[in-house]
Amino acid sequence: YKNYKVNILDTPGHEDFAEDTYRTLSAVDSVIMVIDCVKGVEPQTRKLLEVCRMRNTPVIVFINKLDREGQNPFDLLDEIEKELKIRVRPLTFPIGIGKFFKGVFDLSRSSLNIFKGQSKTTVEEIITFKDINDKKIDEQIGKDFAEQLRHDVDLINGVYDNLDKEKYLAGEISPVFF
Numbered sequence: 001y002k003n004y005k006v007n008i009l010d011t012p013g014h015e016d017f018a019e020d021t022y023r024t025l026s027a028v029d030s031v032i033m034v035i036d037c038v039k040g041v042e043p044q045t046r047k048l049l050e051v052c053r054m055r056n057t058p059v060i061v062f063i064n065k066l067d068r069e070g071q072n073p074f075d076l077l078d079e080i081e082k083e084l085k086i087r088v089r090p091l092t093f094p095i096g097i098g099k100f101f102k103g104v105f106d107l108s109r110s111s112l113n114i115f116k117g118q119s120k121t122t123v124e125e126i127i128t129f130k131d132i133n134d135k136k137i138d139e140q141i142g143k144d145f146a147e148q149l150r151h152d153v154d155l156i157n158g159v160y161d162n163l164d165k166e167k168y169l170a171g172e173i174s175p176v177f178f
Contacts, residue, residue, distance in 0.1 A: 008032075025051045030058040037063050037070030037097070037178075041083040049084045056171035059086060063178045067115070069098035073178065074155070080176070087173045089163040090156050094178045095145050102141045104178055105149055107156065112140060 009028065011021040025031065031052050035041060052059055063076060071079075077088055095102040095112070103114040109128065116124040127140060132153050138146040167173045 021048060022051055025057065026055070028057065030060065032060045032062060033174075035061060035063045035076065035080065037065050037073075037076060038068050040071055040076060040079050046083060049086070052171070053085060058168050058171050059174040061088060061174050061176040063176065066094045066097055066104075066178060067101050073097070073152075077160075077176065086171075087161065088176045089160045089173055090176045090178070091163065092177045093149075093152055093156060095141055095149055100145075102145055105153065107153065112137065114140060 009024050011024050025048065033045065033049070035045070049059070051057075061080060063073070070076075073090075073094055077090065080086065081088055091108055092104045092106050092113075094104055101115060103112055105112055110130065110132065111126055111128040114125040114127065127136070129137060132150055137149065140146075141149070161173060163173060163175050168175065
Protein backbone atom coordinates (compact mmCIF):
# COMPACT_ATOMS: atom_id res chain seq x y z
CA TYR A 1 0.00 0.00 0.00
CA LYS A 2 1.58 3.29 -1.17
CA ASN A 3 5.02 1.63 -1.37
CA TYR A 4 4.67 -0.04 2.04
CA LYS A 5 4.49 -3.77 2.50
CA VAL A 6 1.64 -4.62 4.86
CA ASN A 7 1.51 -8.01 6.54
CA ILE A 8 -1.71 -8.90 8.30
CA LEU A 9 -1.40 -11.57 10.97
CA ASP A 10 -4.75 -12.99 12.02
CA THR A 11 -4.48 -14.36 15.53
CA PRO A 12 -7.17 -16.46 17.15
CA GLY A 13 -8.76 -14.88 20.18
CA HIS A 14 -9.31 -18.27 21.81
CA GLU A 15 -7.48 -18.88 25.08
CA ASP A 16 -5.87 -22.10 23.77
CA PHE A 17 -3.77 -20.01 21.36
CA ALA A 18 -2.69 -17.35 23.87
CA GLU A 19 1.04 -18.17 23.73
CA ASP A 20 1.15 -17.91 19.93
CA THR A 21 -0.82 -14.68 20.01
CA TYR A 22 1.48 -13.12 22.63
CA ARG A 23 4.51 -13.93 20.47
CA THR A 24 2.81 -12.41 17.44
CA LEU A 25 1.94 -9.23 19.34
CA SER A 26 5.59 -8.73 20.24
CA ALA A 27 6.46 -8.49 16.53
CA VAL A 28 3.82 -6.12 15.16
CA ASP A 29 3.74 -2.37 14.53
CA SER A 30 -0.01 -1.99 15.09
CA VAL A 31 -3.01 -4.05 16.12
CA ILE A 32 -6.52 -4.26 14.70
CA MET A 33 -8.83 -5.34 17.49
CA VAL A 34 -12.31 -6.61 16.62
CA ILE A 35 -15.06 -6.27 19.24
CA ASP A 36 -18.40 -8.01 18.86
CA CYS A 37 -21.18 -5.46 19.58
CA VAL A 38 -23.22 -8.19 21.26
CA LYS A 39 -20.51 -9.67 23.52
CA GLY A 40 -18.46 -6.51 24.10
CA VAL A 41 -14.96 -6.81 25.55
CA GLU A 42 -14.14 -10.45 26.22
CA PRO A 43 -11.64 -11.75 28.83
CA GLN A 44 -9.06 -12.84 26.26
CA THR A 45 -9.14 -9.38 24.65
CA ARG A 46 -8.26 -7.83 28.02
CA LYS A 47 -5.20 -10.06 28.32
CA LEU A 48 -4.03 -9.38 24.79
CA LEU A 49 -4.44 -5.63 25.15
CA GLU A 50 -2.24 -5.70 28.27
CA VAL A 51 0.61 -6.80 26.00
CA CYS A 52 -0.17 -3.96 23.58
CA ARG A 53 -0.27 -1.42 26.41
CA MET A 54 3.08 -2.58 27.77
CA ARG A 55 4.65 -1.99 24.35
CA ASN A 56 2.62 1.17 23.50
CA THR A 57 1.43 -0.63 20.39
CA PRO A 58 -1.08 1.43 18.38
CA VAL A 59 -4.54 -0.15 18.33
CA ILE A 60 -7.30 0.29 15.77
CA VAL A 61 -10.72 -0.86 17.01
CA PHE A 62 -13.41 -2.36 14.78
CA ILE A 63 -16.84 -3.08 16.22
CA ASN A 64 -18.75 -5.60 14.16
CA LYS A 65 -22.07 -7.48 14.02
CA LEU A 66 -24.14 -4.28 14.07
CA ASP A 67 -26.87 -6.12 12.20
CA ARG A 68 -27.54 -8.06 15.42
CA GLU A 69 -29.20 -6.83 18.59
CA GLY A 70 -26.22 -5.51 20.53
CA GLN A 71 -25.10 -2.99 23.07
CA ASN A 72 -25.56 0.75 22.79
CA PRO A 73 -22.55 2.13 20.85
CA PHE A 74 -21.68 4.67 23.57
CA ASP A 75 -21.83 1.94 26.22
CA LEU A 76 -19.42 -0.11 24.09
CA LEU A 77 -17.03 2.82 23.76
CA ASP A 78 -17.14 3.35 27.54
CA GLU A 79 -16.55 -0.36 28.12
CA ILE A 80 -13.55 -0.37 25.76
CA GLU A 81 -11.99 2.64 27.47
CA LYS A 82 -12.65 1.33 30.98
CA GLU A 83 -11.87 -2.37 30.49
CA LEU A 84 -8.92 -1.99 28.12
CA LYS A 85 -7.57 1.28 29.55
CA ILE A 86 -7.28 2.95 26.15
CA ARG A 87 -8.68 6.27 24.91
CA VAL A 88 -10.85 6.02 21.82
CA ARG A 89 -12.07 8.29 19.02
CA PRO A 90 -14.96 7.07 16.86
CA LEU A 91 -14.34 7.78 13.17
CA THR A 92 -17.54 6.08 12.06
CA PHE A 93 -20.77 5.61 13.98
CA PRO A 94 -23.75 3.28 13.49
CA ILE A 95 -27.22 4.40 12.60
CA GLY A 96 -29.51 2.06 14.47
CA ILE A 97 -28.63 -1.47 15.50
CA GLY A 98 -30.00 -4.97 14.99
CA LYS A 99 -33.22 -5.05 13.01
CA PHE A 100 -33.17 -1.22 12.93
CA PHE A 101 -29.61 -1.02 11.56
CA LYS A 102 -29.58 1.50 8.70
CA GLY A 103 -25.88 1.97 8.09
CA VAL A 104 -22.80 3.82 9.26
CA PHE A 105 -21.96 7.51 9.28
CA ASP A 106 -18.33 8.35 8.42
CA LEU A 107 -17.46 11.40 10.54
CA SER A 108 -14.31 12.32 8.63
CA ARG A 109 -15.96 12.21 5.20
CA SER A 110 -19.47 13.29 6.24
CA SER A 111 -20.90 10.36 4.36
CA LEU A 112 -23.56 7.75 4.98
CA ASN A 113 -22.88 4.15 4.13
CA ILE A 114 -26.43 2.84 3.69
CA PHE A 115 -27.07 -0.86 4.28
CA LYS A 116 -30.24 -2.14 2.65
CA GLY A 117 -31.84 -5.46 1.89
CA GLN A 118 -32.30 -8.50 4.08
CA SER A 119 -28.70 -9.16 5.04
CA LYS A 120 -27.80 -5.62 6.18
CA THR A 121 -24.18 -6.66 5.76
CA THR A 122 -23.42 -5.02 2.41
CA VAL A 123 -23.17 -1.33 1.67
CA GLU A 124 -25.79 -0.60 -0.96
CA GLU A 125 -25.17 3.11 -1.30
CA ILE A 126 -22.67 5.76 -0.15
CA ILE A 127 -24.01 9.29 0.09
CA THR A 128 -21.81 12.28 0.91
CA PHE A 129 -23.09 15.42 2.63
CA LYS A 130 -21.47 18.78 3.26
CA ASP A 131 -23.29 19.23 6.54
CA ILE A 132 -24.73 16.83 9.14
CA ASN A 133 -27.86 19.04 9.17
CA ASP A 134 -28.57 18.41 5.48
CA LYS A 135 -32.25 17.43 5.20
CA LYS A 136 -31.35 14.80 2.58
CA ILE A 137 -30.11 12.68 5.49
CA ASP A 138 -33.69 12.68 6.82
CA GLU A 139 -34.88 11.43 3.43
CA GLN A 140 -32.33 8.62 3.37
CA ILE A 141 -32.69 7.21 6.89
CA GLY A 142 -35.84 8.82 8.28
CA LYS A 143 -36.32 11.87 10.47
CA ASP A 144 -36.00 10.06 13.83
CA PHE A 145 -32.78 8.27 12.85
CA ALA A 146 -31.38 11.52 11.39
CA GLU A 147 -32.12 13.45 14.60
CA GLN A 148 -30.50 10.70 16.68
CA LEU A 149 -27.46 10.70 14.38
CA ARG A 150 -27.05 14.47 14.76
CA HIS A 151 -27.29 14.12 18.53
CA ASP A 152 -24.73 11.27 18.49
CA VAL A 153 -22.27 13.22 16.32
CA ASP A 154 -22.55 16.27 18.61
CA LEU A 155 -21.88 14.02 21.61
CA ILE A 156 -18.88 12.39 19.92
CA ASN A 157 -17.37 15.76 19.01
CA GLY A 158 -17.98 17.08 22.53
CA VAL A 159 -16.71 14.09 24.51
CA TYR A 160 -13.93 12.42 22.53
CA ASP A 161 -10.59 13.96 21.61
CA ASN A 162 -9.82 14.39 17.94
CA LEU A 163 -7.62 11.69 16.49
CA ASP A 164 -4.01 12.82 16.47
CA LYS A 165 -1.71 10.69 14.30
CA GLU A 166 1.27 11.05 16.65
CA LYS A 167 -0.81 10.07 19.69
CA TYR A 168 -2.16 7.08 17.77
CA LEU A 169 1.36 5.97 16.82
CA ALA A 170 2.42 6.33 20.46
CA GLY A 171 -0.46 4.07 21.51
CA GLU A 172 -2.23 6.89 23.37
CA ILE A 173 -5.50 7.00 21.38
CA SER A 174 -7.30 4.44 19.24
CA PRO A 175 -9.55 5.13 16.25
CA VAL A 176 -12.84 3.22 16.33
CA PHE A 177 -14.73 2.02 13.27
CA PHE A 178 -18.23 0.57 13.51
